[in-house]
Amino acid sequence: MTHDPISRVRRFNRAVTAEVGALDTSFLGRGRPLGAARVLNAIGQGQSEIAVIRDYLSLDSGLMSRLLRGLEDEGLIETVPDQQDARRRVARLTDTGRSEFQEYEALSNAQAQTFLARHGSPEDLLRAMDIVASSLRRDHIVLEEKDPRHEDALYCLGEYYGELARRFDNGFDVSLSRDPDAKDMIRQRGVFLVAMSDGLPVGCVGLKGSGGDIAEIKRLWVAPSARGLGLAKRLMTSAETIARDLTIKILRLDTNSALPEAKQLYRGTGWTEIDRFNDDPYPDAFFEKRL
Amino acid sequence: MTHDPISRVRRFNRAVTAEVGALDTSFLGRGRPLGAARVLNAIGQGQSEIAVIRDYLSLDSGLMSRLLRGLEDEGLIETVPDQQDARRRVARLTDTGRSEFQEYEALSNAQAQTFLARHGSPEDLLRAMDIVASSLRRDHIVLEEKDPRHEDALYCLGEYYGELARRFDNGFDVSLSRDPDAKDMIRQRGVFLVAMSDGLPVGCVGLKGSGGDIAEIKRLWVAPSARGLGLAKRLMTSAETIARDLTIKILRLDTNSALPEAKQLYRGTGWTEIDRFNDDPYPDAFFEKRL
DNA sequence: CATATTATCTGACTTAAGTCAGGTAATTGC
DNA sequence: GCAATTACCTGACTTAAGTCAGATAATATG
Numbered sequence: 341m342t343h344d345p346i347s348r349v350r351r352f353n354r355a356v357t358a359e360v361g362a363l364d365t366s367f368l369g370r371g372r373p374l375g376a377a378r379v380l381n382a383i384g385q386g387q388s389e390i391a392v393i394r395d396y397l398s399l400d401s402g403l404m405s406r407l408l409r410g411l412e413d414e415g416l417i418e419t420v421p422d423q424q425d426a427r428r429r430v431a432r433l434t435d436t437g438r439s440e441f442q443e444y445e446a447l448s449n450a451q452a453q454t455f456l457a458r459h460g461s462p463e464d465l466l467r468a469m470d471i472v473a474s475s476l477r478r479d480h481i482v483l484e485e486k487d488p489r490h491e492d493a494l495y496c497l498g499e500y501y502g503e504l505a506r507r508f509d510n511g512f513d514v515s516l517s518r519d520p521d522a523k524d525m526i527r528q529r530g531v532f533l534v535a536m537s538d539g540l541p542v543g544c545v546g547l548k549g550s551g552g553d554i555a556e557i558k559r560l561w562v563a564p565s566a567r568g569l570g571l572a573k574r575l576m577t578s579a580e581t582i583a584r585d586l587t588i589k590i591l592r593l594d595t596n597s598a599l600p601e602a603k604q605l606y607r608g609t610g611w612t613e614i615d616r617f618n619d620d621p622y623p624d625a626f627f628e629k630r631l
Numbered sequence: 632m633t634h635d636p637i638s639r640v641r642r643f644n645r646a647v648t649a650e651v652g653a654l655d656t657s658f659l660g661r662g663r664p665l666g667a668a669r670v671l672n673a674i675g676q677g678q679s680e681i682a683v684i685r686d687y688l689s690l691d692s693g694l695m696s697r698l699l700r701g702l703e704d705e706g707l708i709e710t711v712p713d714q715q716d717a718r719r720r721v722a723r724l725t726d727t728g729r730s731e732f733q734e735y736e737a738l739s740n741a742q743a744q745t746f747l748a749r750h751g752s753p754e755d756l757l758r759a760m761d762i763v764a765s766s767l768r769r770d771h772i773v774l775e776e777k778d779p780r781h782e783d784a785l786y787c788l789g790e791y792y793g794e795l796a797r798r799f800d801n802g803f804d805v806s807l808s809r810d811p812d813a814k815d816m817i818r819q820r821g822v823f824l825v826a827m828s829d830g831l832p833v834g835c836v837g838l839k840g841s842g843g844d845i846a847e848i849k850r851l852w853v854a855p856s857a858r859g860l861g862l863a864k865r866l867m868t869s870a871e872t873i874a875r876d877l878t879i880k881i882l883r884l885d886t887n888s889a890l891p892e893a894k895q896l897y898r899g900t901g902w903t904e905i906d907r908f909n910d911d912p913y914p915d916a917f918f919e920k921r922l
Numbered sequence: 923c924a925t926a927t928t929a930t931c932t933g934a935c936t937t938a939a940g941t942c943a944g945g946t947a948a949t950t951g952c
Numbered sequence: 953g954c955a956a957t958t959a960c961c962t963g964a965c966t967t968a969a970g971t972c973a974g975a976t977a978a979t980a981t982g
Contacts, residue, residue, distance in 0.1 A: 343786060343831055348757050348764075349743035351829050355764035356647050373938055391959070403940060405961050427948045427959045452640035459766055460859025466639050468762035473646035475756055478749070495634060538642050540634055568751025664968055682929070694970060696931050718929040718978045 379407045383417055384441030388430040416440055470565030474537050478569045481537045483578050488522040488532040496534060496544035500561035507598045524548045530555060531582050535571055542566035545575040547583055555583055557593040572605055584631050594623030661734060670698045674708055675732030679721040707731055761856030765828050769860045772828045774869050779813040779823040787825060787835035791852035798889045815839045821846060822873050826862055833857035836866040838874055846874055848884040863896055875922050885914030
């Protein structure tokens with residue numbers, strides 16, 4: 341059989357190298373080498389600290405310096421010494437630079453749009469692209485503490501509730517569940533973690549404290565595109581570590597048998613099943629972990 | 632909402648450019664620039680005609696010549712004039728070259744293997760990669776005439792039967808269906824077309840002739856990863872064109888209501904529903920098209 | 923058979939990217 | 953306050969990739 345998993349991965353690699361070559365050329369389409377375009381793009385995205393950009397694009401400091409000089413000569417950016425530390429420099433777009441950056445944005449967007457529009461069911465294609473991107477960049481998924489009312493947090497919660505509604509036999513209505521106050525999931529009472537994969541939220545977990553020794557884990561969710569990457573475990577471990585920092589002694593959580601993979605995760609990571617500790621209508625399984 | 636379709640496509644592009652850069656470096660891992668490695672790889676894959684390789688990798692003739700000279704100096708390949716046309720040259724691997732090529736193969740395979748193994752459900756990841764690869768390379772999908780007993784044809788038929796078994800309420804058993812003799816789907820009686828996407832069969836259709844004016848369309852199938860690319864229509868159009876060449880006057884086909892997208896395709900491309908013309912147990916809809 | 927065409931090669935270039943060894947000025951640590 | 957460190961810059965280099973104008977030899981065309 342020539343259609344084994346490995347040749348399928350290699351077919352993907354070939355497809356991507358062949359097409360992304362053409363994709364990169366769009367940057368050259370505006371008569372600027374890729375390196376300069378990438379720096380301009382980073383600055384346009386709001387990165388102003390040169391050291392950060394250099395690190396992100398993994399450029400040599402000499403090369404970086406020359407690229408900046410080039411963009412300056414073109415009148416696209418200006419660099420000034422940092423207020424706090426005059427050794428550092430910060431870069432920002434000029435008006436010309438801003439409009440040039442917008443051109444790149446428009447080009448990239450149009451390209452993405454065209455690619456999607458050619459497909460018969462763009463949703464399926466997007467789902468597949470999300471899975472591949474999350475997997476390729478798995479080592480770059482970062483957990484960030486966010487306010488539960490932050491856009492990214494709300495996005496996760498929306499997806500989470502939607503999934504519960506699909507999975508539970510009788511659907512799911514947030515108002516029937518004990519929806520914890522946002523302030524219980526903010527330091528020093530608790531915390532809300534969002535897993536970000538290159539700008540896209542792909543998972544979350546809430547640690548809901550009461551100020552006392554006991555806290556609850558709530559709203560553990562991982563995006564379908566990011567499953568299989570060990571993200572749930574990572575979110576739980578982080579939440580536990582923060583709980584310890586907050587001098588919490590006992591963690592509790594409730595869950596539902598319609599989510600078997602969750603129960604399995606808890607059992608395998610030191611949680612023990614306990615008796616019902618609330619009268620919430622949805623959960624039918626309860627766990628505890630002593631820190 | 633910052634998580635719109637377009638930013639998701641762009642996130643994919645970023646992921647791919649970031650990681651495939653690292654992927655390309657594996658070629659440099661053997662101390663040879665990418666260009667030379669790509670040429671060696673093409674020759675290893677069995678491409679011997681220099682003009683073909685040059686065209687495939689879209690290299691300038693001067694550059695190609697230099698790369699070949701380099702590989703020759705390394706003792707990895709040898710080039711000799713073509714038998715038929717002494718202006719052309721053909722390249723082949725030496726023994727050293729063959730083992731060097733194997734090293735690249737082993738590296739690529741190991742890399743693919745590692746990538747898959749890190750994922751919790753490799754099958755889902757592969758499915759997603761197939762979808763993306765098919766979509767990226769949609770313009771490079773070629774329809775090839777193959778013997779219905781050829782490995783790639785059998786692969787398609789296997790997938791096709793498997794899908795029927797899943798979709799039909801009572802399953803599907805090939806032996807109960809009129810399985811046309813392979814020779815009825817070979818010229819001059821008929822033809823069997825396989826859609827190939829970079830080595831992977833992603834669709835098929837059979838034109839089953841009888842030597843007379845009437846022929847049947849059978850076994851139209853498109854891989855899940857290649858749906859939404861208009862491939863079914865393309866397969867049908869090709870089959871019809873070939874039918875005309877074979878001086879066939881009337882085309883018939885049977886299908887099943889469990890395959891609604893198929894019926895819709897036929898209705899939209901000049902087929903008219905007719906009465907049952909066979910006693911096959913599976914189909915419940917019958918179509919005809921006069922050429 | 924003369925001429926045009928084709929496939930490949932060679933030499934002389936350019937551009938992009940990157941490396942490396944210092945150099946300068948600001949900041950930090952003791 | 954002085955030495956070490958840090959952030960950025962400059963100049964001198966290398967390598968990879970690619971372009972372009974001929975040169976050469978074989979083949980096709982009238």
